[in-house]
Amino acid sequence: MFRGLTRFFPGSGEQVKTPPASPQSPAKAPALQIIPRSEHPISRQQISDAALKVLYRLDGAGFGAYLVGGCIRDALLGKMPKDFDVATDATPEQVRDLFRNSRLIGRRFRIVHVRFGREVIEVTTFRGKPQDEHGENIAHQSDDGLLLRDNVWGSIEEDALRRDFTVNALYYSIADFSLHDFAGGIGDINARTLRLIGDPATRYREDPVRMLRAVRFAAKLDFEIAPDTEAPMFELAPLLLQIPPARLFDEALKLFMSGHGLVTFQLLSYYGLFGMLFPEAEEAMADEPWVEALIEQALINTDKRIAEERPVTPAFLFAAFLWGPVALQAMALENEGMPSVPALQLAAQQVSARQLQHVSIPKRFGMPMREIWELQARLPMRRGKRAFQTREHPRFRAAFDLLLLREQAGELPRGLGDWWEAFQHGDEHEQRRLLQKVGGDPASQGDRRRKKRRKPPRKFDQ
Numbered sequence: 001m002f003r004g005l006t007r008f009f010p011g012s013g014e015q016v017k018t019p020p021a022s023p024q025s026p027a028k029a030p031a032l033q034i035i036p037r038s039e040h041p042i043s044r045q046q047i048s049d050a051a052l053k054v055l056y057r058l059d060g061a062g063f064g065a066y067l068v069g070g071c072i073r074d075a076l077l078g079k080m081p082k083d084f085d086v087a088t089d090a091t092p093e094q095v096r097d098l099f100r101n102s103r104l105i106g107r108r109f110r111i112v113h114v115r116f117g118r119e120v121i122e123v124t125t126f127r128g129k130p131q132d133e134h135g136e137n138i139a140h141q142s143d144d145g146l147l148l149r150d151n152v153w154g155s156i157e158e159d160a161l162r163r164d165f166t167v168n169a170l171y172y173s174i175a176d177f178s179l180h181d182f183a184g185g186i187g188d189i190n191a192r193t194l195r196l197i198g199d200p201a202t203r204y205r206e207d208p209v210r211m212l213r214a215v216r217f218a219a220k221l222d223f224e225i226a227p228d229t230e231a232p233m234f235e236l237a238p239l240l241l242q243i244p245p246a247r248l249f250d251e252a253l254k255l256f257m258s259g260h261g262l263v264t265f266q267l268l269s270y271y272g273l274f275g276m277l278f279p280e281a282e283e284a285m286a287d288e289p290w291v292e293a294l295i296e297q298a299l300i301n302t303d304k305r306i307a308e309e310r311p312v313t314p315a316f317l318f319a320a321f322l323w324g325p326v327a328l329q330a331m332a333l334e335n336e337g338m339p340s341v342p343a344l345q346l347a348a349q350q351v352s353a354r355q356l357q358h359v360s361i362p363k364r365f366g367m368p369m370r371e372i373w374e375l376q377a378r379l380p381m382r383r384g385k386r387a388f389q390t391r392e393h394p395r396f397r398a399a400f401d402l403l404l405l406r407e408q409a410g411e412l413p414r415g416l417g418d419w420w421e422a423f424q425h426g427d428e429h430e431q432r433r434l435l436q437k438v439g440g441d442p443a444s445q446g447d448r449r450r451k452k453r454r455k456p457p458r459k460f461d462q
Helices: 049-060 070-076 092-098 156-162 185-191 200-206 209-221 233-242 245-256 261-271 279-287 289-307 314-335 340-355 363-378 386-391 396-409 416-425 428-437
Strands: 033-035 065-068 085-088 102-105 111-116 119-125 137-141 147-150 170-173 179-181
Touching (some): 049 065, 049 111, 065 070, 070 185, 092 102, 092 111, 092 119, 200 209, 209 245, 209 261, 233 261, 245 314, 261 289, 279 314, 279 340, 289 314, 289 396, 314 340, 340 363, 363 386, 363 396, 386 416, 396 416, 416 428
Parallel strands (some): 085 119
Antiparallel strands (some): 033 179, 065 085, 065 170, 102 111, 111 119, 137 147
């Protein structure tokens, strides 16, 4: 990872070599820097063909066309850009008319998705100040300052200052391949600092999800969050309760499924944000130390799998996040006299119901999550054919992984995980030996012949 950008800008660009200080006050924005192609490292070879097609068609139709945001930031940091976003002065309807393979989406922010096979290029129109009104394009805010609708179009300068972080307010022009820095983003990239544009408290009230984005970018980029940017987060974290659970599910995937889950979790906990997403898990962590250890180990394993390009699923990660409250609730129900299996099922139902009020979990992930929990009650039951039946369950491997996490975290004594490790990899002789250790042999129990019913005695006529 590159520690500075001045090495990229030799030559006549003196203003780039000594960038102005990043904005400390929303009242005074830094002067615009325009960096010519000869003095920055971004090349069209780093840009996908689909994004170039969108840029060139917009430019050819007389509209402004810029790559913006994370793709520019990542390219300047020496990373290969993945997602390409385009900003333009064309309205969404004009963009849609230019591309037959596009569709309008969103009500809060109207944008256009242009699809090329599996790749989607997101095209946004320059946004203006939310207080301005332009015909039918009006910004609506709640009493708390939350932006409910924001379809006010403006200039590129206004659009840049409406973006969240300085490092995301960098624009690459397809017209002359120059780089436009409107908010001092180059200076903050050099300083490895994440800073909100404008007054942080106001920006968080406009969209509380910006607090989650701050944590995600800080973890992903290994940046420090600027003091004025992080200060309001401790107090304003409860604003996340205003956000629809479906939107927070999408944000949770970005937070924990991008390869930096452990650091992200630690930052979320530090700022009081994790409890806004998973309140049951936070309460359980306060009651039992093994709950936090289990979550952290699950994230360590997930980060490792992502780094190795192995598949990961939200179902397992959410099962790990919420196992603590499920286990504690099930224990409380058992103490009231309920049998263990019904207690676990009821606890799973109660925890899931409360969780859905904060971060929704679609059924395609919620059902496997519940099965992983229910298998925790079956894993200790290994007599007769039960071990073979459990091993053949579609969620066995995920349930086994959760069992190992429980042992690592100290919830359970070690031993059961080793038994299942040996059983699933052992041959028939080894499996029979393992089953005999727990008092069951499927060869003797599974092959028992049914006893023949004795025929009743014949009755003879007298």
